[in-house]
Amino acid sequence: MFVNFFYKLREVGIPATPTSFLRLQKAMRLGLISSLDDFYTSARAILVKSERHFDLYDQVFAHYFRGMDLPDPEGIELDEAARMLLEQWLRDPEGVAEALGVNPEDLLKLSPQELIEYFLKRLKDQTEAHHGGNRWIGTRGTSPVGHSGHHPGGMRVGGASMNKSAVKVAMDRRYRDYSMQGLLTQSQIGEALKRLRYMVPFGPKDHVNIDETIYETMRNAGEIEIIFDRSLRDRLKIILMIDNGGWSMDPYVDVVQILFDYARNQFKDLKTYYFHNSIYDYVWADPPRRRKPQKVEEFGRLDPETRLVIVGDASMAPYELMATDGSIHIEERNLIPSIDRLRFLAKNFRHAAWLNPRVEMEWHYVRTIQTIRMIFPMFELTLDGLEKAVRHLMKNN
C-alpha cells in the first residue's frame, strides 16, 4: 500500500529506506493507523529522519492525498534564491544593482515584486545562453549571500493543531523554516573542533596509571605498587590565516568571527594572521593589515607540526594568483606569484586545511578555487566541513 507515495518521497529527495517503508506496513498491519491523521504522523516518524525534510514531506503528502501541485525541485530552489535576493536588496541595493548590471537608481524604482520578476527573467536568459555571467544568480539558486548562516525570523512554527485534517496540516507547510541552515553557534563549533588537539604529558606526576599499576603490582608479587603519570595537556600549535579583505568575504564575517572567537578561547598556542584575497610576501598580525607585517618566508622556520588553517573564499581573478605582481594593492610589489607562496606554506606545514565559506556546489565554477584546492585540501565552512577538516588535520601521515 502507498507504494507510489513512497517513491514520490524518494523522488523529491527524501532518503526514505525500503526497510522503513516495510516498517510502516507493519504498523498498518498491527492496526495502529486508523485514520489519515494517524497515517500522516506515523509515516513521517517512520520514513522521514530529519526535520529539514519535513517541509518536503508536507508537500508530497498534500500532493498525493489532495492532488496539490508539486513544485519541481528547481522551483523550490528558485523560491529560496528569490527570497535571498530580496533580502540582499534590502541590505545593499547598490551591490545588487551591480550584479544585475542595472543602474542603482532604476533599481530603486522597482517594487520588490518587479525586482523578483526582473531577476527571474534574467535567470532564464542566463540558463538559455549558458553565459558564465554573474555566478551568484546561477541556476543552482544558492546565492552566497544566503550562506552566512542568517536565519530570518527564527523558528516560529507552531505545534500541531489537530482540529484540521492531516491534508490541511500538510498544506500549511509548517516546517518551511527548517529547510534552511541554522545559525552556527559557539557550542556547535566547539563540538566540531573538540578533536583538534594534541595531548602531551605535562606538570607533576599526579595521575594514577591503572594498567601500569596492575602490571607492576603483579611483578611485585602482589605487593601494591602504584604508578603515577603526568596528566595530559593540549599542546597543539595552530596558525590561523583569515582573508578579511574586500566585499567578497563580507557575507561570511559573522561565521568566521564565531570560529575565531572559539579558537581563541580553546587553543593556548594560536597565532592569527590576516590577508586579502591571497597570500603574497606578507601576512599581517593586525586586522587592518597595516602595522604588524610578517614575512611569509619566516614561516619556514616554524615547527612543521603546527597546524595551518586558512579561511578564505579563494575567489579572485586568476592573475592575482598566478602572476608576479599579482597583488591588487599597488604598494605591494612582489616578485614571487602568490601561488608559489601557497605552495611554500603547504610544503612546510604538512597538516594544513583551507576552510571555504562558499558552498561546495559553487567551487566548481571558480577557477582559482580549483587551483588552490590542488595545493590545500579544501573544506566547506559548515559543521560537516569543519569536522572533516579536523579529521584531516589530525591524521598521522
Next chain:
Amino acid sequence: MRFTGASKYVLDPELAQIVNISMALEMPLLLKGEPGTGKTMLAYAIAEALDMPLIVLNVKSSMKLVEALYQYDTLTRLNDSRFGDSKRDVSNIGEYIKMGKIGQAFVSDIRVVLLIDEIDKADTDFQDDMLDVLDQMSFDIVEIDKTIQARNRPVIVITSNAKKDLSDPFLGRCNFHHIAFPTPDLMREIIEVHFPALERDLSKACIDTFYRLREIPGIEKKPATRELINWIRALRSDPDFKTARLGKGEVPFLGVLYKKSMDFTVATQHLARGIRN
C-alpha cells in the same frame, strides 16, 4: 498499553501517536528540537503514565559504549585480592561486574523506560555501536564470556540537540520526531499545569512578554519553557511585583531568562531602547 499524557506534561496528540507507534513497533524514538521543548520531560512523562521505572543515561563526550553497558571493577578486585577482607569471591570475576545504565535496563525484571539523553555529545562510533546493542537487545561481557539478553524490551527514548543529522545507520533504526517550540496557546496550557492558581491576566502578560523576548535578535540561547516557569516563579515570590509593570515593557529578573552574559547584555540594551521609544 497506550500513552495519553502525564500529570505535569502537556501532550500534543501528534506526539502521542508517535510514542505509541514506536512502542508498538519496539523501536527507539529519536527526539530533536530546541532546548526547552520538553524532549527529556517526555521520557519522565511516559515512565509516570505507564508506571514503569525510568533509567537515564546521560551521554558525555568522553563516554565509551562499554561504560553504558557494564563496568569491570578491577580496582576493588585488586584490593580484595590484596587484603581479602570482603565477602566477595576474588576468583569469580562475575562478582566485580557492575551493570551500566543500558545493562540495568536489560536485566531489570520489569519493563523500563530507558532515556538516552543528548546522544549528539558522543562520537559517531558510539552512536552506531549503541544502536547495534539496542537492535539485538543483547551484549557480551568479554571478561566472563557471558551474553546479557534483555529480559524485557525497554521503551527507548533518545534525545539530541544537534542541528546536524546523526549518521544514516543510526537514523535508519529509529523513529524520528522534531518537537517544535510550543505555540502561545500550548504554552498557556503548560503554564496552567505548573501554576494552577495563576491569575489569567498575569499568565497572559507573562506569556506575551516571553514570546516578545524570544524575538530579540542576536541571542545565542533563547529563553525556553524552563526559563519561563522559573521566571514566573520568581515574579510570584516578589511581593512588590505588579502585573501592570509587564505591560509597560519592564522585565524584572531578566537574569532568570538570559543566562549567558552576552545574551543578557543584548537583551538589556534592547529593552532599554524599547522603553525609551
